Amino acid sequence: MLQFRALLRQSFYVTAMLLFLQSCTTSVVVEGTVPTPLVSVIPARMGVYYSDEFRRFKHEEVFRDSGGWHIDLGKQNLRFFQNLTKSLFAEIQEVHQPPLTTEEMRDLDGVFIPSIEKYGFLTPSISGLKFYSASIEYRVAMYDKVGTKVGDWNIVGYGKSEGGLFSSDEAINEATVLAIRDGGARIAIELIDQPAVQAWLQSRHESFESSAGPPGVAENIESSETPENVDGVPDA
Amino acid sequence: MVSLMRNLLIALVLLPLLSGCVASRIEQSRDSSTGIEADEAIVLLGRASYNDKQTEEGFTECIADVLAGGDNPIRLIGQNQFRDDLYPWFEPRTAPTSADELGQLFTEPGVKERIASVNVRYLAWIDGDTITVDKGGSMSCTISTFGGGCFGMSYWEEDASYEAAIWDLKTMTSTGQISAEANGTSYLAGLIIPIPILARPGNAACKGLANQLREFIVGET
Numbered sequence: 001m002l003q004f005r006a007l008l009r010q011s012f013y014v015t016a017m018l019l020f021l022q023s024c025t026t027s028v029v030v031e032g033t034v035p036t037p038l039v040s041v042i043p044a045r046m047g048v049y050y051s052d053e054f055r056r057f058k059h060e061e062v063f064r065d066s067g068g069w070h071i072d073l074g075k076q077n078l079r080f081f082q083n084l085t086k087s088l089f090a091e092i093q094e095v096h097q098p099p100l101t102t103e104e105m106r107d108l109d110g111v112f113i114p115s116i117e118k119y120g121f122l123t124p125s126i127s128g129l130k131f132y133s134a135s136i137e138y139r140v141a142m143y144d145k146v147g148t149k150v151g152d153w154n155i156v157g158y159g160k161s162e163g164g165l166f167s168s169d170e171a172i173n174e175a176t177v178l179a180i181r182d183g184g185a186r187i188a189i190e191l192i193d194q195p196a197v198q199a200w201l202q203s204r205h206e207s208f209e210s211s212a213g214p215p216g217v218a219e220n221i222e223s224s225e226t227p228e229n230v231d232g233v234p235d236a
Numbered sequence: 237m238v239s240l241m242r243n244l245l246i247a248l249v250l251l252p253l254l255s256g257c258v259a260s261r262i263e264q265s266r267d268s269s270t271g272i273e274a275d276e277a278i279v280l281l282g283r284a285s286y287n288d289k290q291t292e293e294g295f296t297e298c299i300a301d302v303l304a305g306g307d308n309p310i311r312l313i314g315q316n317q318f319r320d321d322l323y324p325w326f327e328p329r330t331a332p333t334s335a336d337e338l339g340q341l342f343t344e345p346g347v348k349e350r351i352a353s354v355n356v357r358y359l360a361w362i363d364g365d366t367i368t369v370d371k372g373g374s375m376s377c378t379i380s381t382f383g384g385g386c387f388g389m390s391y392w393e394e395d396a397s398y399e400a401a402i403w404d405l406k407t408m409t410s411t412g413q414i415s416a417e418a419n420g421t422s423y424l425a426g427l428i429i430p431i432p433i434l435a436r437p438g439n440a441a442c443k444g445l446a447n448q449l450r451e452f453i454v455g456e457t
Contacts, residue, residue: 033316035323038346158329160284162292178328185324 025068028169030076032177037087037188043201044109046142047095048085050078051115059119066125066168073119073136073176081114084184088191099147109204110150111143114187117154121172124163132171133160134179140187144200151196157183256435260418262444264452267412268404272453276357277311278303279318283363284328291362295398295442299362302446308454313354321350335403335410342408356405358453362445364398364416366438375426386426393421396441400449414452416445 057074085092089112095104098111118137124130141152159178163171191197272278280300282291296315303310319326325341332341342348373390396418402411420435 033320035320037324038322038344038350039324040345181323182327182329185327185330188324189330 025070026066026169026172027070028072028172028176030071030073030173030176030180032076032173032180034076034079034083035181036083037184039087039188040192041090042088042192042197043090044204045091045093045107046085046089047100047105047108047111048081048092049095049097049111049113050081051097051113054078054081054115057116057119059121061121063123063126066123069121069172071119071121071172071176073180076177077116077136077180080180080184084188085112088188098143105145109145110200113141113143115139115141121175123168123172130162131160132163132168132175133158134172134175135159136176136179136183138183138187140191142197142200144204150200151194153191153194155183155186155190157181157186256420256422256433258418258420258435258437258440260416260437260440260444262414262416262448264414264448265412266452267410268407270358270402270404270411270453270455272310272357275311276355277313278358278360278453279313279315279356280360280362281315281318281326281331283361291364291398292366292438295364295366295438296362298439298442299446299449302443303450306450308450310450310453313356318354318356321354322347335408338403338405338408351405358411359403359405360449361401361403362398363401364396364441366394366396366441369393369395370421373424375424375430377426377430385428386430387428388426389423391421391423393419394435394437395419396437398441398445400445402449402452412452414445414448416441416448418444 055074055078057072057077059071059073060069062068082094092112093108095108095111098113100108100111115138116136117139119134121132121134122129123132127133136157138155138157139152140155142150144150157179159175159180159182161171161174161178280296280303282293282296284291300312300314304312324330325332325344325347332338342351371390371392373388375386375388375390377386378384396416398417399413399415401413403409404411418437418440420437420440422435423433425431425433
């Protein structure tokens with residue numbers, strides 16, 4: 001009888017321990033450096049809109065084997081994009097959710113809207129590999145002064161990190177920071193070379209040269225761009 | 237009991253002196269002359285890719301520690317700082333894969349000036365890893381109210397293979413390669429307490445590669 005009770009007690013403790021371990025949640029607040037890109041500047045004054053979801057992006061997931069994960073990457077991601085856009089465009093100004101009024105667009109050439117479509121990560125216990133990895137799918141959209149979409153692009157950033165036995169949260173942090181950097185690198189390098197962006201810059205350049213022509217011509221062009229003819233930027 | 241405790245204590249004291257044997261080989265090929273001024277620096281970059289293989293950060297740090305010390309210390313720029321300063325041109329996706337791409341890289345706005353500002357002369361790309369090629373034996377440990385201990389013997393053989401490719405940023409050319417290979421078998425003997433006899437081929441490869449790299453960089457003119 002005594003042995004049976006001892007066995008029952010041991011089973012209870014083991015079960016309680018397993019349940020406890022499974023219910024453990026690992027929380028990661030992603031932090032890292034925010035480098036300034038060395039890239040060609042897009043000669044445009046852009047309004048940049050960061051949605052609340054972008055600013056406070058969090059990812060939650062539960063794995064049967066490794067418990068729950070709560071990853072807060074909003075702040076790091078926002079800081080990174082604020083720095084990125086400052087280097088990418090000639091001038092930037094954070095704006096509220098479109099549509100913007102004509103008056104608000106007066107000193108801007110267009111609007112740039114980044115968003116996070118998807119975030120995912122893998123641990124060694126899930127992937128069977130020796131490292132942690134993270135991926136972020138961004139969607140970036142650009143609109144011109146009158147609200148016409150210049151283009152939108154999906155960019156995936158990927159990062160991986162080796163992890164120690166007791167540093168899974170640090171490894172996920174590092175992998176996520178690298179994924180943000182990778183996505184940012186692709187945007188910084190590739191955006192200016194997109195045909196749609198090149199065409200938009202060219203049309204702005206031609207429009208600027210036309211408006212700088214002889215007075216008679218300039219008046220005709222300016223009259224076609226009077227405030228009542230310019231629409232605000234449509235919803236993102 | 238007293239003599240057993242004394243023997244265990246002696247074993248613990250002697251433990252750090254026990255190490256497995258490592259066989260290592262260093263090879264070098266030189267493409268052009270080198271030399272480094274006191275104010276010039278080198279950057280050690282671990283080659284990262286999106287497959288399973290990636291140079292361990294600890295290995296690159298080991299080489300950096302060896303190069304920064306000794307009789308002829310070399311000025312180093314940390315790889316994380318360098319990657320931040322030259323962002324986005326040395327990320328895993330964007331980093332140049334050969335010295336031939338340096339010319340194109342230097343046409344990007346601000347890159348040449350940024351490299352000149354930290355006076356980096358050489359880049360050394362470190363590639364490779366340490367893998368376990370064989371293992372065997374068995375060890376079991378038990379603990380009870382009457383005491384505990386480990387019994388048995390297990391072993392594992394590791395192979396460390398690394399290569400350093402050195403680029404001269406002044407001439408924008410590759411100056412040569414150094415390869416380091418080391419092999420060793422570690423043992424874990426269970427004699428009440430587990431007694432490790434570790435061969436550290438990764439450490440041997442690091443020290444060999446670092447010392448050869450120092451000679452290579454400082455070397456012939």
